[in-house]
Amino acid sequence: MCPKIYKPIHDTNTITYETLLQGNKQFVEETLKEDPDYFTKLASGQTPPVLWIGCADSRVPANQITNTSPGEIFVHRNIANMVIHSDMNMLSVLDYAVNVLRVKHVIVTGHYGCGGVMAAMSNQQFGLIDNWLRHIKDVYRLHASKLDQIKDEKERAAKLVEYNVVENVYNLCKTSIVQNAWQNGQELGVHGWVYSIETGIIKDMNVSTYDNANMGNVFKFK
Numbered sequence: 001m002c003p004k005i006y007k008p009i010h011d012t013n014t015i016t017y018e019t020l021l022q023g024n025k026q027f028v029e030e031t032l033k034e035d036p037d038y039f040t041k042l043a044s045g046q047t048p049p050v051l052w053i054g055c056a057d058s059r060v061p062a063n064q065i066t067n068t069s070p071g072e073i074f075v076h077r078n079i080a081n082m083v084i085h086s087d088m089n090m091l092s093v094l095d096y097a098v099n100v101l102r103v104k105h106v107i108v109t110g111h112y113g114c115g116g117v118m119a120a121m122s123n124q125q126f127g128l129i130d131n132w133l134r135h136i137k138d139v140y141r142l143h144a145s146k147l148d149q150i151k152d153e154k155e156r157a158a159k160l161v162e163y164n165v166v167e168n169v170y171n172l173c174k175t176s177i178v179q180n181a182w183q184n185g186q187e188l189g190v191h192g193w194v195y196s197i198e199t200g201i202i203k204d205m206n207v208s209t210y211d212n213a214n215m216g217n218v219f220k221f222k
């Protein structure tokens with residue numbers, strides 16, 4: 001089935017619990033009209049070649065912005081597309097994607113105007129989420145000499161979004177899951193992208209990594 005061109009966004013006040021269920025009926029009807037076997041085929045299993053680690057932001061849905069369909073991307077999303085070493089949810093998704101689904105690519109996708117990154121840049125307290133955002137503050141600290149020179153706040157946030165993606169690509173490479181895959185000769189690329197909500201365009205951060213050759217020695221597993 002060809003992906004659809006995206007409809008104009010609704011007034012979110014008109015979206016209710018009921019309209020979502022009506023929308024589902026419409027989705028099933030329209031899909032079956034186009035391909036009566038669509039769901040039967042989809043139900044037979046999944047072999048997505050990509051794991052997507054993206055932001056939970058409602059404006060950055062993996063399938064739509066890459067023109068892909070259900071079954072084509074395995075998705076994990078959290079606030080500010082983080083790869084935190086003690087996050088069992090992320091680690092379980094990564095392990096399943098790499099060792100069971102055997103995806104060929106893992107892509108960390110951040111986006112400009114990320115609320116999580118902007119919150120991390122501020123000195124305000126937000127509650128529980130401060131513990132999550134602190135990891136972004138650590139990324140800031142690593143690049144503080146460059147970031148502090150950027151006077152425009154929007155520009156500084158955009159740069160931190162980029163650094164955060166690069167750092168999380170590196171965090172993925174540090175995991176035993178990714179390093180064991182490489183050591184076993186599994187074809188696996190780890191990549192970093194930044195999406196612009198304003199233009200719809202994805203910027204490749206050109207940090208694609210296919211082995212642990214350039215990794216800091218202390219992180220390398222034998």
Ligand SMILES: [Zn+2]
Nearest residue numbers: 055057114115
């Ligand atoms: Zn975000």
